[in-house]
Structures are given as C-alpha cells and as structure tokens.
Amino acid sequence: MGDVMRRKGYTFVEFLIVLILISIFFSILIIITDSTMKAYNLTRSTLQTLYAQSHIDFTFDMLEGELKWVGSGSNLLRGERSGSELRKPNKTEVYQQISDKLWLQDSIDIEKTSTGFIIYITYVVASPVKFFYDSTTGTCRAISEGYIDSPDWSIVTRALVPSSEHYVPTLVKLKYYYNDSGVYRPVTGRLKVTPDLRFLIREVDPSNPSVERNLAPTTFPTTSTQPGSAPNELFITPISKFSNVSLNTGYTTRSFRQVQIEYNSQTKEITVRRLIPIFEPSPVIYNIKLLDNVESLQGSLVYYSSNGLSELRFDNRNDWNTYKNGPELRNIKDSIVGMKFTITWRPSWKLVNDEYLTKTRLIIIPKSIQ
Numbered sequence: 001m002g003d004v005m006r007r008k009g010y011t012f013v014e015f016l017i018v019l020i021l022i023s024i025f026f027s028i029l030i031i032i033t034d035s036t037m038k039a040y041n042l043t044r045s046t047l048q049t050l051y052a053q054s055h056i057d058f059t060f061d062m063l064e065g066e067l068k069w070v071g072s073g074s075n076l077l078r079g080e081r082s083g084s085e086l087r088k089p090n091k092t093e094v095y096q097q098i099s100d101k102l103w104l105q106d107s108i109d110i111e112k113t114s115t116g117f118i119i120y121i122t123y124v125v126a127s128p129v130k131f132f133y134d135s136t137t138g139t140c141r142a143i144s145e146g147y148i149d150s151p152d153w154s155i156v157t158r159a160l161v162p163s164s165e166h167y168v169p170t171l172v173k174l175k176y177y178y179n180d181s182g183v184y185r186p187v188t189g190r191l192k193v194t195p196d197l198r199f200l201i202r203e204v205d206p207s208n209p210s211v212e213r214n215l216a217p218t219t220f221p222t223t224s225t226q227p228g229s230a231p232n233e234l235f236i237t238p239i240s241k242f243s244n245v246s247l248n249t250g251y252t253t254r255s256f257r258q259v260q261i262e263y264n265s266q267t268k269e270i271t272v273r274r275l276i277p278i279f280e281p282s283p284v285i286y287n288i289k290l291l292d293n294v295e296s297l298q299g300s301l302v303y304y305s306s307n308g309l310s311e312l313r314f315d316n317r318n319d320w321n322t323y324k325n326g327p328e329l330r331n332i333k334d335s336i337v338g339m340k341f342t343i344t345w346r347p348s349w350k351l352v353n354d355e356y357l358t359k360t361r362l363i364i365i366p367k368s369i370q
Contacts, residue, residue: 053357056343059270059291060361063341066121066259067108067363073124073256074106076155076237079167083223086155087170089206091221095171095277098122098258103324104333105365110299112320116263117299119339124256125240127151129193130160131201133215133234139179140199140236149190151176151238152204153256153278158220158230166222166230171277173204174236175212201236239278261290263297263315270294270343291345295356298342302362303335311340338364 077086078099085099101109101120109120129146133139154174159166177184177200178191184200205211215234222230240255260273274286300311312329314320323329342360 053359055291055347056345056357056359059343060341060359060363062272062290063261063339064361064363066261067339067365069123069125070107070121070365071105071123072107073126074102075162076124076126076169077106077122078102079157079162079164079169079223081163081165081167081223084162084165084168087168087221089171089173091170091172091219097275098277101258104336108365110314110320110324112314112317113262113264115266116297117315117320118263119261119299120258121261122258124155126155127238127240129238131199131236131238133201133217133236135217135232137198138200138214140201142193142195142197142199143235145194146192147190148176148187148193148238150188150241152241154236154238156220156237157235158217158222158233160235165224168221168223170220173206173209174215174238175202175204176238177201263294263299265296268292268294270297291343293346295344295346296342297344300340301336302338302340303332304337305332305335309337336365338362 078084086095087093088095101111101122103109107122111118111120127146127148128144129148130143131140132143134141152173152175154172155169156172156174157167157169161167176187178187179198179200201215202212203215205213217232217234218230220234224230256276256278258275258277260275262271262273263269264271269289270291272288272290274288275283276286277283297315298313299315300313302309302311304310312332314324317323340360340362342358344356344358346356
C-alpha cells in the first residue's frame, strides 16, 4: 500500500528536470522575443527615418518643381525701361505685387523677414503663338504657326521687344474669333493657327463677361511722353489655359502665378502661398503648410566665381533686403546658377538613433525660357 502511495507523487529529481526544461523554454522564448523586438524597433526606426526623409524630400521637390519654371514668360512681366511694369486689366494700375518681386531673372525675389525669409517665384506659361493687330483692317493674324486652346486671358503690348519704350505689358481678358469662310466663329477648343488665318479679337470686361468691345490700341499704355508717337499696333500673347478639375477654375496653377515660399523660425513652419492673378473678379491666394517642426532652413545662392562654384547665404543676413541691390551682388547676379537649401527637421515622433534629421539639396535655376 505504501509503495502505491509513493508512485502517485514526483521525486525531487523529476521536479528539477521539469524546472530545467521550463527554464530552457523561457530562455529560448525570451531570446526570440528580444530578437523580435529589436527587429521591430530597427524596422520602425528605419521606416520613421524614411518617412521623415520623404517629408523633407517632398519640400525639396516642391521647391524644385517651381524653380524649374523660372524665366518662363519673364519678358511678358516687365519691359527694360522704367514704367513698363505689368499693368492690371484696368490698364492704369501696376501689378505691384508682381512687378516688385522680379529681382533675379525677372522671376525670383528673396525677401528677409524678422522671423526668416520669403522666396517669390513668378512665371507665365504662354502660348507659343503671338498675334499682331492690323490697324488697317481691325483684325489680327498670327505671327507664327501653332496651336491655341480656348484662349481668353492674354498679355498685350504695343511693341514686340521689351527694349522698346512702347513695351508696357497689360493683362487683358479677350475673346478670339477666327474667320471661317467669311464668318467669324468663336475659338472654343484646340485650333491650328497659320499666319494666313484672320482673327477678330475683342476685349472682354472681366466684371461682366457678356460685355465685349473692339480692341483700341490707343487705350493701351506706353512709356513714351510724346503724344501720338506710339505705333497704332498691338502684339497679343495668349496665356496657356488647361482644365483643372480639382479647383474647377479652368486654369492650372502652371498658367500664370506667383509662388511665395516662407520660412518662419518662430512657428518653425515652411508655408506656401500661391497667388493666381487671372481669376475674376480678383486674384486668388491658396495657403498650404508644407512642413512644420523645422528647426532651421538655410538658404544660399550658388554662383560661378574665379574659384569655381561659390555660395552666398541669404538666410542669416539681416541686411539682405538692401545688400541684394548693392554693387557686390549686382556683379554676380548673372553668374547665379542655383539655390542651395539645408533643412534641419525634428519630426513629431522621436527617432531612435537621431532626434533631428538634416538634408541638403542644390536646385539648379534654368536659363530663361522665352
């Protein structure tokens, strides 16, 4: 009977063996768990770093995407003589917000603020076809062959070259009619244009599109001070128009706009404002916060010098707004080939290995596209 009772229990040796087996199991489990957690943390760190880098890369891509248009239509924004800045549709007011911000290549300006700086990028994507107004017939013809696509907003000058005293670009809304076997029909879609095709182009009142009037060359401004000395002719450049479903405007933001990229060291934000001048009845401005938690944004102009490529920082110069118009910088303006930016960013989450992320990119400024 005693032997039977003893067989129902466990010996001390058996108990030790079980404990050893359990210890081995948990040791293996801990090793596996630890390896899994390390792999997870490493993967999370890698993904967070890549995600953080993509944020900064997106900011750089946006800057590069705007700067690549620099010089496009720059001759349509200002002539070479004083008083030949771009005029508003009323033909008397200067588009000051545009004309005052054409410091570099008639497309870029950099303004120092108390909390950072603002970069202005202005451009016009215009039709490759220009029109000439024939005062003897009151009709227009294309100077070159090409395509137009439902044009309306256009820039009109009384001279062809920016160096002329009569070259005062004016933003005007027009309606285009083409001669179809003696009948003038409105241009409502894509149309092949040749120099022998005649057009009737009429001015439209932006505040009341149903009101049209014949073009009158004498109503367009000129810098000439001699009455009657301006030629009785007009040169018309349609602004490219594309469908934009997302904004439902009929224009893409690539047609005519000014982009303002601002860095504010107090709010630690990089913001973008897009001003589109060709909307009725007044320009439209879109505000976008591009990146927050920005610890610093350094900006430099890159230019050719006798020593090769050199850099000139503008973000840390409190005297920049006057210095940029001084003789020292005037001598290198034509040698500027790009802009260099360095962003130091602290994401809203904490990176495992590095709390801050710093990236640099050099963006080449293209030559003017006329």
